[in-house]
Amino acid sequence: MILRGKQNIIPLLAMTVLIIGSISTLYVHANQTTQSTNLETILINHQSFEIQTLFERFSNTTIETDDGMKTGILLSEVLLSTNVNCPTCSSYTIKASDGYQQTVNWDDIQQGILTMEKQTYFPHLAHAFWVQDIVQIEVKE
Amino acid sequence: MNNLKFFAGMLVFGSLWGFSECIIGPMFSNAGFPSGMIMTGFFALIFLVMSRRLYPHYGMQAGMGLVAGSLRMINPFGGCHLCSALAIMAEGMIFEIIFYSTTTLDFKNLNTWTNKIGLGVFSAYTVYVGGYIVTQILTPLTYGQFYISNLISMMPQYLARGLPVAFIGALTVPLALSVKNVKLTLKDAWYYPTTLGISAFCWIFVIANWFIFTI
Numbered sequence: 001m002i003l004r005g006k007q008n009i010i011p012l013l014a015m016t017v018l019i020i021g022s023i024s025t026l027y028v029h030a031n032q033t034t035q036s037t038n039l040e041t042i043l044i045n046h047q048s049f050e051i052q053t054l055f056e057r058f059s060n061t062t063i064e065t066d067d068g069m070k071t072g073i074l075l076s077e078v079l080l081s082t083n084v085n086c087p088t089c090s091s092y093t094i095k096a097s098d099g100y101q102q103t104v105n106w107d108d109i110q111q112g113i114l115t116m117e118k119q120t121y122f123p124h125l126a127h128a129f130w131v132q133d134i135v136q137i138e139v140k141e
Numbered sequence: 142m143n144n145l146k147f148f149a150g151m152l153v154f155g156s157l158w159g160f161s162e163c164i165i166g167p168m169f170s171n172a173g174f175p176s177g178m179i180m181t182g183f184f185a186l187i188f189l190v191m192s193r194r195l196y197p198h199y200g201m202q203a204g205m206g207l208v209a210g211s212l213r214m215i216n217p218f219g220g221c222h223l224c225s226a227l228a229i230m231a232e233g234m235i236f237e238i239i240f241y242s243t244t245t246l247d248f249k250n251l252n253t254w255t256n257k258i259g260l261g262v263f264s265a266y267t268v269y270v271g272g273y274i275v276t277q278i279l280t281p282l283t284y285g286q287f288y289i290s291n292l293i294s295m296m297p298q299y300l301a302r303g304l305p306v307a308f309i310g311a312l313t314v315p316l317a318l319s320v321k322n323v324k325l326t327l328k329d330a331w332y333y334p335t336t337l338g339i340s341a342f343c344w345i346f347v348i349a350n351w352f353i354f355t356i
Contacts, residue, residue, distance in 0.1 A: 009243065010243055010251075010255075010256045010259040010260050010263065011255055011256065011259040013243070013259065013263040014258070014259035014260070014261075014262035014263045014307075015259075016263075017262060017263055017266040017267065017303070017307060018262060018266075018304070018307060020300055021266060021300060021301060021303050021304030021307060022304065024297045024298075024300035024301035024304075025301040025304055027297045027301070028297050028298055028301045031297070093288075093290075093291070095294075098298060099294050099295055099297070099298060100294070100295050100298070101290075101291045101294050101295070102281070102286075102291055103281075103286060103288045103290075103291055104286060105286070108286075125284060126223045126224055126280045126283070126284065127224060128224050128276070128277065128280045128281065129281075129284075129286075
């Protein structure tokens with residue numbers, strides 16, 4: 001239905017989105033300043049790891065993506081070292097410092113790598129799954 | 142205006158939109174600018190509003206989104222092409238719904254600057270945030286891995302990112318609505334070669350760009 005003569009609703013709609021956007025911006029900034037994230041560690045399956053330690057422990061692998069060659073350690077090796085009870089029947093939620101998160105399964109984990117810059121690459125998945133600045137990998141069984 | 146002219150117009154404006162997303166967007170991104178916000182707040186809204194003024198028919202902008210999204214889909218540069226393509230298609234659809242619900246085809250109900258700016262703020266914010274949310278649902282769904290908790294965790298971020306776009310839209314939409322005498326006066330003998338020529342240029346340029354950088 002065309003809202004003929006109802007143009008007065010337009011300023012109201014504009015004000016509504018401005019309020020929503022402003023409150024969300026304040027919330028995001030407040031949340032970021034109160035977060036106490038250690039930039040050098042990642043929490044994987046409830047265990048804290050220094051990124052440098054992970055790279056000393058596991059060997060580097062290079063994979064080909066549509067964004068070029070990427071080098072890192074295999075996510076599957078890292079996760080198996082944390083004693084995941086049932087790798088194939090678990091899901092893995094990868095969380096970034098800004099709250100962004102994506103969930104993948106074991107088939108995806110087997111093809112993914114974690115880089116020194118704390119970014120995941122999955123050559124077979126959309127870039128939306130390439131999480132940057134990772135702070136946690138949660139295992140849900 | 143007959144259907145053939147309408148579809149040719151949809152093709153040319155959709156191609157121009159897609160071309161800007163594929164070629165100009167990555168330039169902004171490489172220069173360190175927030176390309177998504179600029180592309181939606183400025184380029185997309187200019188193309189969408191101007192096309193609605195030139196072709197006062199419902200469905201035009203939804204179709205443009207499909208054309209632009211298809212062009213973006215074949216261009217694997219500048220981040221996630223599937224995510225971007227889905228976002229563009231959603232943006233065209235959302236714009237269509239907003240303008241269908243709040244304006245008449247001749248825009249005569251937008252007679253005050255308050256309404257023009259208000260429509261700019263609301264449409265820019267909703268188109269950008271809506272496109273973002275739709276792609277965050279559809280992209281994981283494409284891979285069978287959509288989890289509502291992942292979407293909810295980022296919702297404040299998505300809602301916050303729309304704010305700068307709303308301010309860009311507050312300038313872009315009134316500007317596009319204020320341009321006087323927007324009429325297409327090309328005769329048929331020129332109209333079809335021109336529209337199809339511009340569309341072909343956009344598609345060939347994007348495809349050639351892909352070949353040059355991958356071979």
